[in-house]
Amino acid sequence: MKNVLVKNLYKSYENQNIDRNYVLDNINFEVGDNEFICILGKSGCGKSTLLNLLAGFIKPTKGEIYVSGKLVQKPSAEIGVVFQDHALFPWYTVTENIAFGPKLNKDKNADKIAIRLIDMVGLNGYEDHYPSSLSGGMQQRVGIARALATNPKLLLMDEPLGALDALTREKMRLELLKIWEKTKKTIIFITHSVSEAVYLADRVILLEEGKVGMDVRIEIERPRDTKDQRFIDYVQMFKDRFTEQELLEVSK
Numbered sequence: 001m002k003n004v005l006v007k008n009l010y011k012s013y014e015n016q017n018i019d020r021n022y023v024l025d026n027i028n029f030e031v032g033d034n035e036f037i038c039i040l041g042k043s044g045c046g047k048s049t050l051l052n053l054l055a056g057f058i059k060p061t062k063g064e065i066y067v068s069g070k071l072v073q074k075p076s077a078e079i080g081v082v083f084q085d086h087a088l089f090p091w092y093t094v095t096e097n098i099a100f101g102p103k104l105n106k107d108k109n110a111d112k113i114a115i116r117l118i119d120m121v122g123l124n125g126y127e128d129h130y131p132s133s134l135s136g137g138m139q140q141r142v143g144i145a146r147a148l149a150t151n152p153k154l155l156l157m158d159e160p161l162g163a164l165d166a167l168t169r170e171k172m173r174l175e176l177l178k179i180w181e182k183t184k185k186t187i188i189f190i191t192h193s194v195s196e197a198v199y200l201a202d203r204v205i206l207l208e209e210g211k212v213g214m215d216v217r218i219e220i221e222r223p224r225d226t227k228d229q230r231f232i233d234y235v236q237m238f239k240d241r242f243t244e245q246e247l248l249e250v251s252k
């Protein structure tokens with residue numbers, strides 16, 4: 001089943017300072033139910049713009065986005081978003097942060113949902129902690145649990161692991177795959193790391209100067225071994241699309 005449809009999508013900003021007409025220039029792709037998609041690209045190629053459009057935070061210049069058959073026109077509880085900087089409420093505990101969305105929806109089971117998600121993301125024992133007393137990795141788990149709490153059909157993630165140290169980042173990749181397998185959500189995950197994209201995704205969509213440069217299915221079973229020759233070949237195939245200077249950014 002198709003979950004996301006992006007059709008003839010264009011975006012330009014009033015004060016954009018780039019030498020192309022559109023920040024996003026005729027983007028087309030579909031995402032199936034339960035698919036894990038990584039959007040890969042160098043800085044400035046339009047990744048965050050695409051995510052903001054998918055989330056309904058901004059409007060396209062031309063074209064349409066459908067999620068579960070519905071035209072995206074504004075943010076909705078059906079689309080969960082996880083940001084790099086967590087955007088947690090500092091004055092709320094872990095439980096209160098996660099229960100916030102369901103409570104807003106007047107869901108009587110809000111606390112039960114929070115307890116179940118705390119268990120799923122492995123934060124048992126931290127229910128009453130405030131975000132400031134948690135590590136970056138733990139805060140990101142809260143961010144993921146909070147985005148899942150309203151049971152969205154689509155989970156959007158904007159460089160969610162970008163602010164973590166290398167070791168925590170690797171651990172969180174594994175955790176994220178486990179959460180995805182348990183919840184069977186459709187995920188669109190933005191990254192500028194080639195190896196992260198090849199490690200996580202069913203399909204990698206490479207954005208180049210506001211266009212879809214490549215749309216490639218990663219045919220390696222999980223868990224993936226970064227030393228597997230097939231893994232190395234996929235990584236090389238994407239890296240070949242970047243200049244020496246750009247490689248410094250996408251190799252992280």
Ligand SMILES: Nc1ncnc2c1ncn2[C@@H]1O[C@H](COP(=O)(O)OP(=O)(O)OP(=O)(O)O)[C@@H](O)[C@H]1O
Nearest residue numbers: 013015016017018023042043044045046047048049
């Ligand atoms: N609100 C805005 N007004 C004007 N120009 C913008 C605005 N938002 C983004 N842009 C421009 O659009 C282009 C794409 O930006 P975007 O943030 O989508 O790229 P990105 O691939 O996410 O980059 P990064 O990885 O650095 O975050 C950039 O040239 C940026 O300067």
